[in-house]
Each structure stands twice: as C-alpha cells, then as structure tokens.
Amino acid sequence: MTAADRVYQIIKKRILDGQYPAGSYVREATIGQELALSRTPIREALRRLVSDGWVEAIPHHGARVVAWTQRDVEEVFELRVLLEPQVVRRAAPRIGAERLATLDDLAERMEALCERGDDASVDEIAQLNNRFHAELVAAADSPRLQRLLETIVQIPVSRRSFHRYTRDELHGSMQHHRELIRALSLGDGEWAASVMRAHILAARAAQLRPAASDEEAREPAFRRRLHRA
Amino acid sequence: MTAADRVYQIIKKRILDGQYPAGSYVREATIGQELALSRTPIREALRRLVSDGWVEAIPHHGARVVAWTQRDVEEVFELRVLLEPQVVRRAAPRIGAERLATLDDLAERMEALCERGDDASVDEIAQLNNRFHAELVAAADSPRLQRLLETIVQIPVSRRSFHRYTRDELHGSMQHHRELIRALSLGDGEWAASVMRAHILAARAAQLRPAASDEEAREPAFRRRLHRA
DNA sequence: TCGAGTCGGATTGCATACAACTCTCCCGTG
DNA sequence: CACGGGAGAGTTGTATGCAATCCGACTCGA
Numbered sequence: 001m002t003a004a005d006r007v008y009q010i011i012k013k014r015i016l017d018g019q020y021p022a023g024s025y026v027r028e029a030t031i032g033q034e035l036a037l038s039r040t041p042i043r044e045a046l047r048r049l050v051s052d053g054w055v056e057a058i059p060h061h062g063a064r065v066v067a068w069t070q071r072d073v074e075e076v077f078e079l080r081v082l083l084e085p086q087v088v089r090r091a092a093p094r095i096g097a098e099r100l101a102t103l104d105d106l107a108e109r110m111e112a113l114c115e116r117g118d119d120a121s122v123d124e125i126a127q128l129n130n131r132f133h134a135e136l137v138a139a140a141d142s143p144r145l146q147r148l149l150e151t152i153v154q155i156p157v158s159r160r161s162f163h164r165y166t167r168d169e170l171h172g173s174m175q176h177h178r179e180l181i182r183a184l185s186l187g188d189g190e191w192a193a194s195v196m197r198a199h200i201l202a203a204r205a206a207q208l209r210p211a212a213s214d215e216e217a218r219e220p221a222f223r224r225r226l227h228r229a
Numbered sequence: 230m231t232a233a234d235r236v237y238q239i240i241k242k243r244i245l246d247g248q249y250p251a252g253s254y255v256r257e258a259t260i261g262q263e264l265a266l267s268r269t270p271i272r273e274a275l276r277r278l279v280s281d282g283w284v285e286a287i288p289h290h291g292a293r294v295v296a297w298t299q300r301d302v303e304e305v306f307e308l309r310v311l312l313e314p315q316v317v318r319r320a321a322p323r324i325g326a327e328r329l330a331t332l333d334d335l336a337e338r339m340e341a342l343c344e345r346g347d348d349a350s351v352d353e354i355a356q357l358n359n360r361f362h363a364e365l366v367a368a369a370d371s372p373r374l375q376r377l378l379e380t381i382v383q384i385p386v387s388r389r390s391f392h393r394y395t396r397d398e399l400h401g402s403m404q405h406h407r408e409l410i411r412a413l414s415l416g417d418g419e420w421a422a423s424v425m426r427a428h429i430l431a432a433r434a435a436q437l438r439p440a441a442s443d444e445e446a447r448e449p450a451f452r453r454r455l456h457r458a
Numbered sequence: 459t460c461g462a463g464t465c466g467g468a469t470t471g472c473a474t475a476c477a478a479c480t481c482t483c484c485c486g487t488g
Numbered sequence: 489c490a491c492g493g494g495a496g497a498g499t500t501g502t503a504t505g506c507a508a509t510c511c512g513a514c515t516c517g518a
Contacts, residue, residue, distance in 0.1 A: 002288070002501065028470075038503040043470085047273060051280040053376075059231070060470050060509045075373045082311045144304045147282075148377055231471065257500075267473045272500085289479045289500055 003037055007045035010035070015054055015065055022067035026055060052151055070208075077204040079152050083145065084133075084200050085193035088180060091139035092189035099139050100185055106132045107177040114174055117167065125170075126162045132177065139184075164206045172202060232266055236274035239264070244283055244294055251296035255284060281380055299437075306433040308381050312374065313362075313429050314422035317409060320368035321418035328368050329414055335361045336406040343403055346396065354399075355391045361406065368413075393435045401431060 011031070014020045026046060028039040035042075046063045049055045055063045110128045113121040137146050165173065176199040183192035240260070243249045255275060257268040264271075275292045278284045284292045339357045342350040366375050394402065405428040412421035 004501080025469095029468095039470090040502050040504090044272075044276060044501095047276055048280060051277060057470095058510095061511080062469065072373075075371055078315070078371070079373060079377070082315055086307070086311055142304050142307070144301075144308060144381065148308070148381070152373065152377070233471080254499095258498095268500090269472055269474090273471095290481080291499065 002041070004041035004044040004048075007031070007035065007037065007041050008048050011045055011049060012054060015049075020065050022065050025062045025064050027062065053154065073207060074204075076152055076154075077200065077207070080149075081197060081200050081204070083149055083152070085196045087136050087140045087145060087149070088184065088192035088196045089189040090142055090145070091136055092184050092187050092192050094141055095139040095184050099135055100181065103132060103135055103177075103181050103184070106135070107174065107181060110177065111174050114170055117170075119163070122162050122170075129162070129173075136180075164209070166206075169202060169206055173199065176202070231270070233270035233273040233277075236260070236264065236266065236270050237277050240274055240278060241283060244278075249294050251294050254291045254293050256291065282383065302436060303433075305381055305383075306429065306436070309378075309429050310426060310433070312378055312381070314425045316365050316369045316374060316378070317413065317421035317425045318418040319371055319374070320365055321413050321416050321421050323370055324368040324413050328364055329410065332361060332364055332406075332410050332413075335364070336403065336410060339406065340403050343399055346399075348392070351391050351399075358391070358402075365409075393438070395435075398431060398435055402428065405431070 011020070011026060020026055028042045028046065031037075031042050032039045046055065046057070050057045050063065053066065055065050057063050106128050110125050110132070113125050113128070137149060140146070162170065176195055179195045180192055180199070183189075183195060240249070240255060249255055257271045257275065260266075260271050261268045275284065275286070279286045279292065282295065284294050286292050335357050339354050339361070342354050342357070366378060369375070391399065405424055408424045409421055409428070412418075412424060
C-alpha cells in the first residue's frame with residue numbers, strides 16, 4: 001500500500017469523525033507536515049477524495065470539505081431507492097448458503113443490540129448494518145453497482161442515522177432484515193427488492209423528518225393523530 | 230484550465246479513438262515527452278481516468294486501458310435501465326418550454342438523418358442522440374444522477390452502437406424520442422420513464438445481439454421465424 | 459468617504475531529481 | 489534439464505524547489 005493510499009484513508013476518516021468539519025479547507029502542506037510526508041502523496045489523496053465527492057477542489061485555492069444540504073440527502077435517497085433494491089434483485093438468484101448464514105448471524109446480533117437500546121448499542125448496530133449491506137452488495141456480484149453505491153451512500157449521513165430512529169422504527173428495520181433473508185433464501189428477487197425499497201424509504205422518512213427532540217421521537221405527530229382519532 | 234485537465238481530455242479522446250487500444254499501457258513518461266510536460270500533470274490525469282473507470286492502475290506497474298467484456302456491457306445496461314428512466318421521471322415536472330423546443334429540434338434533425346441512412350448520417354445521429362440525452366439529464370437537475378450516468382455510460386460502446394441498429398430499430402428509436410417529448414410536455418413522468426425504459430432495453434437488445442452480418446441485420450432471426458409461421 | 463489599483467502573503471500547479479518497487483532475464487546449482 | 493536466486497532495466501512513488509495564481513488588505517486619488 002502506498003503512502004497516498006494511507007493518506008486517503010486518514011483524511012476520509014477525519015472527515016467522517018468531524019475532525020475536518022464541512023466547509024473547512026484541507027491544506028496540503030499542513031497534513032504533509034503532520035504525517036511527515038511531502039505534498040505529493042497528499043495531493044493525490046485529495047484528488048481521489050474530490051472525485052469520490054468528499055471534498056471539492058477550488059482551483060488555486062484549496063480543497064474544501066463538502067457541506068451536505070437537505071437537497072443532497074434527498075438526492076442520495078432517491079438513488080438508493082433505485083439501486084439498493086437492484087442489489088438484492090441480483091443477489092437473490094446468486095446468493096449461497098454460507099452468505100445467508102452470515103446475514104442471519106448479523107441480523108441476530110443486531111436484534112440483540114436493539115433490545116438494549118442504549119447509545120453504544122445503536123452505534124454498534126450501525127456498524128453491523130453496514131456489514132449487512134456490504135454482504136448483500138457482494139452477493140449481487142456487480143462491481144459497477146458496488147462502486148456506484150460506495151460513492152453514493154457515503155456514510156456521513158448514515159453514520160448517526162440510526163440515532164434518529166424511534167424504537168419502533170428500529171424494530172421495523174430489524175424486521176426488514178429478517179424478511180430480506182427469507183426472500184433471498186427462497187430466491188425471490190422481487191420480494192427482496194420490495195422489502196429493500198421499503199427499508200430505504202423508511203430510512204429516508206426518519207432522516208428527512210425535522211430533527212426531533214426526544215419528546216417528539218417518542219410521541220411522533222402521526223401517533224398523536226391516532227390518539228386523537 | 231490546468232495542464233492536468235488538458236491531458237485528461239487528450240488521453241480520454243485517444244482511448245475513444247482507439248489510439249490507445251484496450252489492454253495497452255499508458256506510460257507517464259511517454260506522454261510527458263510527447264506533450265512537453267512533466268510526469269506530474271500526466272499522473273494526475275491518469276488518476277482521474279482510473280477513478281472514472283477508463284483505465285486501471287496496476288501498482289508500481291502502470292495504467293492500463295480497460296478491456297470491456299460482454300459482462301461489462303450487460304452490467305452497464307442493467308444500470309442504465311434503472312437510472313435513465315429516473316432521469317425523465319425527474320425531468321417531467323421540471324422541464325421548461327425552451328428545453329422542450331431544443332429536444333424537438335434535435336429529434337427532427339435525427340429523423341431527417343435517419344431517412345438517409347448512410348454511415349456518416351448514422352455517426353451524426355449518434356452525436357445528436359448524445360446531446361438529446363444530455364438535455365434530458367440537465368432537465369432532471371440532479372448533479373449526482375448526472376455524475377453517475379456520466380461515469381457509467383462511457384460511450385466506448387455506444388460510439389458505434391447505432392451502426393448495430395437495423396433500419397426498423399433506428400426508426401423505433403426516433404419514435405421513442407417523439408413519445409418522450411410528448412410525455413414530458415404533458416408532465417407525465419411515469420409515461421416518460423416507461424418510454425425511456427423501452428428505449429434502453431431496445432438499445433440493449435441491439436447491442437447484445439451477436440455481431441450480425443449485414444445479411445443478418447436485414448433479415449434477423451425473429452423475422453425469419455415470422456415468415457415460417 | 460468611497461473606489462480603484464497595487465502589493466504582499468499564502469496556496470496550489472508544475473518541473474525535476476531521487477528512491478522504491480516490480481518484472482524479466484540470465485546464470486548458477488541441484 | 490529444471491528450478492531458484494540475483495542483478496539489471498524500466499516504471500512508478502515520493503521529495504523538493506520554483507513558478508503561477510488567487511485573495512485580501514492597504515494605499516492613493518477623486
């Protein structure tokens with residue numbers, strides 16, 4: 001692995017961690033000094049980050065961490081609603097018993113963590129969920145689809161996304177996983193695709209909901225409407 | 230525009246022209262000498278081409294022009310069938326009269342060229358067709374969707390693709406354009422999406438058909454079946 | 459006081475030199 | 489004769505220095 005590769009991962013991690021906040025500039029010389037490298041590999045890493053959409057290059061002025069707007073989030077979900085169902089549509093006739101067992105294991109571990117419900121558990125669920133989706137993408141066996149999703153999903157949102165789920169929504173998400181596994185084990189791509197579509201739309205709804213207080217999260221508007229009825 | 234940008238376009242053009250054939254290596258020093266530039270901007274251009282999927286980087290060994298397999302073509306069509314309908318689905322409620330007029334003009338010019346049917350006209354149709362699709366993508370007003378399609382479609386195939394169309398198929402393609410314009414002018418996104426889906430699937434069928442002799446192209450298998458029946 | 463021009467600092471863009479790595483070919487050995 | 493090891497050439501990876509460009513502040517003039 002070259003130095004440029006390492007720098008790429010380091011900067012990416014720092015963006016995700018919020019160490020490089022949105023809108024801030026990433027200076028070649030600064031990072032170079034810090035990592036005891038010349039500007040060359042840093043330049044190369046920044047170029048890759050630009051083409052992956054993590055930072056934007058302002059000519060002769062620097063590389064700035066991109067700021068995500070509400071519209072960006074909507075665009076991404078719109079594409080995920082198309083692409084992620086296609087992942088499982090392809091995966092259904094291709095997936096093997098071994099991978100299904102892995103998915104089953106991941107689902108089980110997520111459910112166990114879901115029962116606890118504390119913040120640390122939710123973080124861990126997010127990680128397992130990423131692995132779950134990665135397994136599905138691998139089963140789909142389409143390098144281009146994989147690459148598209150990698151460049152699109154860009155966990156800056158989904159990193160903390162599970163924290164926006166209500167307990168019911170989190171539970172529903174676990175149900176989706178189970179149903180996906182059932183559909184895939186039967187080789188029913190359209191069933192799996194439908195579940196995945198619902199899965200993504202649910203995530204979208206949680207994400208686009210105005211940042212709710214805990215109060216609102218436990219007693220969302222639609223439920224209040226139900227109670228009044 | 231920087232030197233690296235120019236090099237990027239030059240190399241890309243040469244790959245499309247077949248000047249750099251698939252599987253051949255693009256040497257940094259060679260191009261540098263030829264363009265009287267140092268390796269630095271060439272390196273940068275090659276990295277962009279790698280991330281755009283035109284060449285693949287073999288660590289410490291060079292950048293090789295990617296070779297397209299049948300499977301690659303199928304993968305691309307599978308994604309286009311998803312993404313291009315989404316383009317017009319979005320475009321329908323957003324497109325303005327001016328752009329519709331442009332599309333109409335392009336369709337008309339393509340039809341006129343279609344009547345002639347010689348090789349040069351087919352080449353020109355291909356260019357106009359690219360502009361037609363570019364207008365649609367612009368109307369969709371989704372930078373991410375635009376970028377995805379740009380990295381996916383990569384005219385290495387579709388460059389000569391129209392030459393694989395039979396006269397009937399070419400005519401059908403023109404019909405699709407007209408129907409798209411009608412649907413878009415009525416703001417009917419689902420209609421437009423359906424037409425586009427058919428449009429892409431037709432292109433796929435023509436593309437995946439085993440390379441036909443002129444004989445085969447004029448008298449394809451399905452037509453022979455019709456005659457026997 | 460406001461505006462235009464200019465100068466300075468900071469940053470990226472590019473050129474050049476050197477280091478590290480990989481592959482190949484050849485030679486020696488079993 | 490087959491196989492392993494090592495040297496060499498060629499290519500990419502990295503460091504460094506200089507040039508070009510951009511932004512902001514300051515000064516000068518109206």
